[in-house]
Amino acid sequence: MFIKQILNNNVVSAVDEQGQELILTGRGLGFSASTGERVNAQKIEKTFRLHDDSVSARFKVLVDELPLEIVELTDDIVALARQALPHKLSEGLYVSLSDHLHFALQRSEENMPLHNPLQWEVRHFYQAEYGVGQQALALIAARTGTLLPDAEACSIALHLVNAGINSTTAKTSQITQLIYQVQNIVKYWFRVDPDEESLNYQRFITHLKFFAQRVIDGEIIDNDDAELFAMVQERYKQTVACVEAINAFVQKNYQHTMSQSEKLYLTVHIDNVIKRMTPA
Template identity: 60%
Template sequence: MKQILNNNVVSAIDTAGNERILTGRGLGFEARVGDIVSEDKVEKTFHLRDDKITSRFMVLLNELPVETIQLTDDIVRLAQQALDYKLSEGLYVSLSDHLHYAIERQKQGQEIHNPLEWEVRHFYQEEYTVALQALALIAARTGVVLPNAEACSIALHMVNAGMKSPDGQVTEITKLIYQIQNIVKYWYSMAIDEQSIGYQRFITHIKFFAQRVLRKTELNDDVDDLFNLVKKKHEKTVNCVNAIGDFIKKNYQYQMTDAEKLYLTVHIENMMQRQQHSI
């Protein structure tokens, strides 16, 4: 053992020389630094590569019940299996802290609503599905049934871990996705089939576009010839994209490049054509 955090959490060095955080009932009880860890007592093993995240996580391990940490690990594993992108190690810190206080609030009858509930259910469907499974797991392990609003909060933690965005930026990204989608709806004066492949591809594109807008990172591919062709062929959609560009310039101080306009035009056009064919 390298360090004993409490009766249930220790850190140790494995045979490859890597530090690992181990949890298990009584794992650190009456143990001493330098002791060999009894493997039959180990319930969960954590190996975080980021030293800063490891330090923050070890602080939480001292503050939170070991059951919450183990529950967090199971939810992260569930997400890693279901989602097609890599999750930041910071999810262990943010999610374990969130789960602890969410469970405590529910026990005290303090229900908190998530103002982004509609947006999360529609824009992050895969994450929301995993989060609902997480609620079932939480209920089974703790006996506490959290409201659906908590599924939205858990989903946003996953989204944030996937985007590696600064704290709070996911909320702004989600807001911008909602605004762009509404401009498209208003422009075409019709509802959008949110279950269609075209819609899902459109949402995926504007998630990354929204990140670039907020980070002020331009996409500058050489698309002049192709964009000129698209402008002639899909005038209505290009005008819709120009309206989006004007909105973003005014509200986010970001000038859309022709490359951004081209790719957004293609996604909107594809989405609307698929929808019209299905009607």
């Protein structure tokens, strides 16, 4: 590998034998080095192979400004997430998460912790991502000696959610809020408390995530399920009435009218989950 650009004493941009640009980190990796010379492989500690040119450009700007410790923490947390989560994560996570960690640690030093208003929702609706967030706090404490508040586990989880659906923080907040609202409508309608450990509840929440994302994106699915929905209307009258209340809510607050297919799928998921709920 040959050095393409020296970003700072610890970070260089390099090109491998296939012409692929890499971002390499390591203590002293760029010190006394020159553009065009071979990289000292013994000093390489982390290798970032980013395929998105725009993400790579933003990441190069960021790593030039951040402490090496933050860059390496970011890579280790992303590795934890990739092991724990079943879906792919966008490369933009390296940029958003490293920037967040830097400011989170700065705020901690200045005794200015931030409360996450979606803390309850993230813990309940994104349990896998929240689990990675908690592992990240332990890793940050071990590396830096700073134990960040639990709200930061939720913030890290939201970055993982964003990277999973290739969204933005504002959009993810809207999606999370809508999941919370729909779940509460079901809870109030049937006067029950959800069994959050049940498989049916987890399937329900997964369905709500995709439903909420479609609502926020203004997308509608309609698979011509009129005949099946008519049968469900007859069989699950109370659940269908709850779904119609949800439809009225999203019409008023999100300008989204549910199709018969959306009503059908939501009815089935709600009916499955309320069977395992206990009266509130």
